[in-house]
Amino acid sequence: MSEQTPLQIQEWPQDPISGRLLTGHLIQLGLGRPELYSKILASRADVIVFRITPERSHWIPLRPELIERVLVTHSSQYGKRSPGYERLRKILGHGIVTKEGTEWKQSQKLLGRYFGLTQIDSRESELRAHVRDTLSEVLTEPHSIPIGPLMSRIALELFARYLLRLDDRAKTDRLRRALDGIFRRFVLWQKFPSPLTIRLFGDYSFAFNHLTGTFVELIQSIVQAMPENHPLRASYREAGIGDAGLQGDLRNLLIAGHDTSANVLQFALYEFARRPEFQAQARTSTPFLEDWILETLRLYPAIANFGRSAFTDDTWGETSIRKGDSVAVSPFLLHRMERFFPDALRFDPLRPQDSKRWSEEAFIPFGKGARSCVGRGFALREMKWILSEILESYDITLSSPEISETDLYPYTTLQSRNPIRLKFSRRIGRPGMPNHHD
Numbered sequence: 001m002s003e004q005t006p007l008q009i010q011e012w013p014q015d016p017i018s019g020r021l022l023t024g025h026l027i028q029l030g031l032g033r034p035e036l037y038s039k040i041l042a043s044r045a046d047v048i049v050f051r052i053t054p055e056r057s058h059w060i061p062l063r064p065e066l067i068e069r070v071l072v073t074h075s076s077q078y079g080k081r082s083p084g085y086e087r088l089r090k091i092l093g094h095g096i097v098t099k100e101g102t103e104w105k106q107s108q109k110l111l112g113r114y115f116g117l118t119q120i121d122s123r124e125s126e127l128r129a130h131v132r133d134t135l136s137e138v139l140t141e142p143h144s145i146p147i148g149p150l151m152s153r154i155a156l157e158l159f160a161r162y163l164l165r166l167d168d169r170a171k172t173d174r175l176r177r178a179l180d181g182i183f184r185r186f187v188l189w190q191k192f193p194s195p196l197t198i199r200l201f202g203d204y205s206f207a208f209n210h211l212t213g214t215f216v217e218l219i220q221s222i223v224q225a226m227p228e229n230h231p232l233r234a235s236y237r238e239a240g241i242g243d244a245g246l247q248g249d250l251r252n253l254l255i256a257g258h259d260t261s262a263n264v265l266q267f268a269l270y271e272f273a274r275r276p277e278f279q280a281q282a283r284t285s286t287p288f289l290e291d292w293i294l295e296t297l298r299l300y301p302a303i304a305n306f307g308r309s310a311f312t313d314d315t316w317g318e319t320s321i322r323k324g325d326s327v328a329v330s331p332f333l334l335h336r337m338e339r340f341f342p343d344a345l346r347f348d349p350l351r352p353q354d355s356k357r358w359s360e361e362a363f364i365p366f367g368k369g370a371r372s373c374v375g376r377g378f379a380l381r382e383m384k385w386i387l388s389e390i391l392e393s394y395d396i397t398l399s400s401p402e403i404s405e406t407d408l409y410p411y412t413t414l415q416s417r418n419p420i421r422l423k424f425s426r427r428i429g430r431p432g433m434p435n436h437h438d
């Protein structure tokens with residue numbers, strides 16, 4: 001491959017503790033994950049490599065052209081058997097996110113038709129009305145709440161309503177409880193990488209397996225309750241993979257599609273709460289609100305890292321990648337690199353319109369290539385609608401401490417150390433809405 005300048009490679013030593021990627025390295029280096037990521041950024045390297053065993057390495061490419069190679073031009077050489085996806089497989093099962101080859105193409109085709117923008121836009125008023133109802137039910141008086149769970153609930157309800165026409169609060173609540181429990185345990189396992197938690201969670205706990213079972217049963221009952229001629233159910237039957245195929249894909253969609261948008265929404269609201277002066281501007285300008293979302297996706301990419309595994313040997317410049325090596329693509333790291341986004345740690349809603357401070361090729365919150373996010377259009381629309389409904393009715397202020405870089409944990413999904421709490425006060429004069437000043 002052609003390179004303008006030789007690749008700067010930062011090598012981290014082989015992990016002598018567990019032979020496990022990162023977990024062992026973190027213990028050995030005595031670092032938390034945020035500190036390790038700061039060190040990686042400070043190294044200014046183009047490629048990071050962790051030696052896991054003498055035969056196996058883990059690579060983090062930090063040049064857009066290398067990421068393009070892995071995800072687009074040479075994507076057939078890199079599959080989804082990376083360590084991260086192997087762990088996630090226990091949650092995801094077999095569906096559109098984990099499938100490969102013709103099986104994946106089939107799911108992509110069956111689901112792709114639901115994610116066209118015209119179709120999504122045709123449901124705008126119904127979905128916005130649902131957001132309004134939920135907000136007025138939950139945020140009845142000015143009070144401070146942890147914002148994550150509310151966004152998670154709204155995102156799940158919207159998605160279930162959109163794709164499944166599911167309007168059953170009890171069912172979505174049960175789905176959400178199972179999903180939240182699974183995620184909490186998954187994050188806990190990544191958060192405390194010690195030999196003990198590896199033993200306890202390495203093969204996942206009884207509680208984890210139980211929750212996953214509950215989640216799978218719920219999806220099964222949702223599919224079985226669909227009329228036989230429901231277009232989604234009928235199309236899977238016609239394709240020959242029937243209800244089992246649909247259940248696998250739904251399981252993946254619900255996992256990939258609810259916590260991700262909810263995560264970005266909580267950080268977008270956090271940034272609004274820190275800068276009340278911008279709330280008025282976002283109420284009157286849709287392009288400004290859209291740029292706000294882009295800047296949030298840059299600084300807080302919900303999927304902070306995702307992986308691939310090399311099917312065959314490859315070379316990046318002078319560097320040899322061996323069959324079986326793993327590769328992590330890190331939107332979190334790329335979006336924080338000064339060379340692509342000067343003054344990178346500063347949130348600035350004017351940045352997306354300024355090509356000197358914004359690199360389109362380094363902006364990859366939804367991945368790249370054929371396996372990039374199928375729900376991207378839906379995510380961008382729903383985040384805009386939800387934020388716009390919130391801003392329309394409420395002034396937002398911060399009621400928990402500000403987040404610092406070391407409070408951000410870039411696991412597979414981005415997590416903040418402490419819950420973000422916000423206070424919502426009804427705006428005066430909003431038509432049809434009682435407010436706390438009345």
Ligand code: HEM
Pocket residue numbers: 096097098108252253256257258260261264301302303306307364365366367368370371372373374375376378379
């Ligand atoms: C802000 C919200 C979201 C972000 C940041 C996000 C991010 C991503 C990323 C980075 C990937 C690529 C992973 C890889 O290449 O290994 C991905 C894939 C995927 N996303 Fe999203 N996503 C979001 C919302 C959604 C929503 C709402 C849905 C469902 C409607 C969804 C469904 C999927 C699926 C099914 C895949 C796998 C696609 C495939 O392998 O063909 N995502 N997403």
